[in-house]
Amino acid sequence: EGPIDALKTPADIPENPYPLLKDFEWVTMDLDDADEIKDVYELLHENYVEDSSEIFRFKYTKEFFNWGLKPPGWKKQWHVGVRVKETNRLVAFIAGIPLDLELRGKGIRSVEINFICVHKKLRNKRLAPVLIKEITRRVNREDIWQAFYTAGVVLPSPVSVCRYTHRPLNWEKLYDVGFSALQPNETIESMTKLYEVPTKTQTPGLRKAEFKDLEQIYELYDVFHNRYEMVQRFSKDEIAHWLLGAVDPEEAKKNQQVIHTYVVEDSTGKITDFFSFYLLPFSILKNPKHESLNVAYLFYYASSVGVGKSRKDKENQSLLKERLQQLVNDALIICKGLDIDVFNALTSQDNTLFLEDLKFGLGDGYLNYYLFNWRTSQITGGINEATKQLDPEAGSGVGVVML
Numbered sequence: 001e002g003p004i005d006a007l008k009t010p011a012d013i014p015e016n017p018y019p020l021l022k023d024f025e026w027v028t029m030d031l032d033d034a035d036e037i038k039d040v041y042e043l044l045h046e047n048y049v050e051d052s053s054e055i056f057r058f059k060y061t062k063e064f065f066n067w068g069l070k071p072p073g074w075k076k077q078w079h080v081g082v083r084v085k086e087t088n089r090l091v092a093f094i095a096g097i098p099l100d101l102e103l104r105g106k107g108i109r110s111v112e113i114n115f116i117c118v119h120k121k122l123r124n125k126r127l128a129p130v131l132i133k134e135i136t137r138r139v140n141r142e143d144i145w146q147a148f149y150t151a152g153v154v155l156p157s158p159v160s161v162c163r164y165t166h167r168p169l170n171w172e173k174l175y176d177v178g179f180s181a182l183q184p185n186e187t188i189e190s191m192t193k194l195y196e197v198p199t200k201t202q203t204p205g206l207r208k209a210e211f212k213d214l215e216q217i218y219e220l221y222d223v224f225h226n227r228y229e230m231v232q233r234f235s236k237d238e239i240a241h242w243l244l245g246a247v248d249p250e251e252a253k254k255n256q257q258v259i260h261t262y263v264v265e266d267s268t269g270k271i272t273d274f275f276s277f278y279l280l281p282f283s284i285l286k287n288p289k290h291e292s293l294n295v296a297y298l299f300y301y302a303s304s305v306g307v308g309k310s311r312k313d314k315e316n317q318s319l320l321k322e323r324l325q326q327l328v329n330d331a332l333i334i335c336k337g338l339d340i341d342v343f344n345a346l347t348s349q350d351n352t353l354f355l356e357d358l359k360f361g362l363g364d365g366y367l368n369y370y371l372f373n374w375r376t377s378q379i380t381g382g383i384n385e386a387t388k389q390l391d392p393e394a395g396s397g398v399g400v401v402m403l
């Protein structure tokens with residue numbers, strides 16, 4: 001376990017940007033400028049590909065970028081763009097944000113790389129590796145030598161791999177857009193009935209999280225995440241940003257269209273649990289009936305039921321299983337109320353404890369986790385390596401959730 005490359009200092013790193021194809025120039029995006037956020041939004045909206053079927057494309061909002069790209073400690077120079085010199089058109093982007101990663105108890109100051117995008121017309125020009133080299137240079141100049149990133153494709157040595165899972169909430173719409181299909185002995189009515197959820201949440205004391213809960217959420221997140229091998233450690237400001245929408249309560253209101261966090265408060269005023277999900281719709285291309293798919297992604301959660309207990313403690317595992325099933329079932333009920341069509345989750349964290357019982361279906365996508373310049377042994381991703389089926393016993397050591 002440890003760095004792979006020879007140790008260096010920022011002085012060893014070139015101060016000039018990495019060489020670029022002649023018609024293009026490096027730019028540092030200023031995501032405090034509405035026009036620049038718009039450029040990134042348009043580039044990704046037209047060119048970011050996530051699903052192989054080409055039916056769906058992420059339907060970004062300004063708030064999604066405000067929230068996803070500007071957490072506490074964000075740096076302009078880690079929002080790297082490539083523009084065409086002549087036209088000033090943005091044709092590529094890559095982002096890094098600070099990450100306090102902890103791997104089996106060892107803290108690793110690193111960055112999280114995400115949102116890499118190359119314009120469709122510039123594919124196969126080997127631009128992506130150049131984007132990665134340039135953002136690595138800019139990160140190294142800040143004396144950071146490790147990076148964390150995920151990808152649907154298999155690259156050299158993933159630390160872990162998790163599987164996509166989907167919980168239909170509006171089955172008929174998923175059927176209409178071609179995401180879900182009918183098996184021989186099924187009908188639209190039987191499927192709609194199968195995925196029906198109550199209208200009211202069931203957990204006593206469940207309510208939206210507020211800023212007054214910040215201290216307790218911060219504490220509960222920290223102790224609960226000791227159970228995973230790979231976790232993201234958060235400052236209190238980072239918990240405010242990632243779970244309440246922003247450090248500043250006024251700014252947070254806008255981002256609460258994207259990030260939704262709920263807490264359970266017991267009769268003594270103690271926060272015993274929280275869960276969160278973020279919304280990122282898909283535009284549906286070429287469909288006569290629907291133009292967008294409303295999607296929620298399970299984000300971070302924690303329960304006092306799991307605090308201070310080993311995952312080998314069978315008794316506690318079954319208590320946690322029961323608790324998480326109830327909490328995530330409430331998340332489904334809330335999302336149905338928000339007109340969400342499908343609730344997405346990975347096989348990470350303790351999700352394998354509830355995925356099957358709450359009727360999540362295994363998707364055909366996988367998420368591979370990578371750690372640049374850090375050798376480490378593999379971490380279980382909640383699925384059986386050979387069969388790719390859920391591995392409820394093993395659970396997952398992956399506690400980090402990336403957007």
Ligand SMILES: Cc1c(C(=O)c2nccn2C)oc2cccc(OCCCNCc3cccnc3)c12
Binds near residue numbers: 297346402
């Ligand atoms: C993507 C995604 C999908 C789908 O593609 C999908 N669901 C319903 C219909 N479709 C086609 O399903 C998932 C299940 C779990 C985690 C996921 O993704 C985890 C990572 C999400 N990244 C979002 C992101 C981050 C940065 C920039 N743009 C997008 C996904």
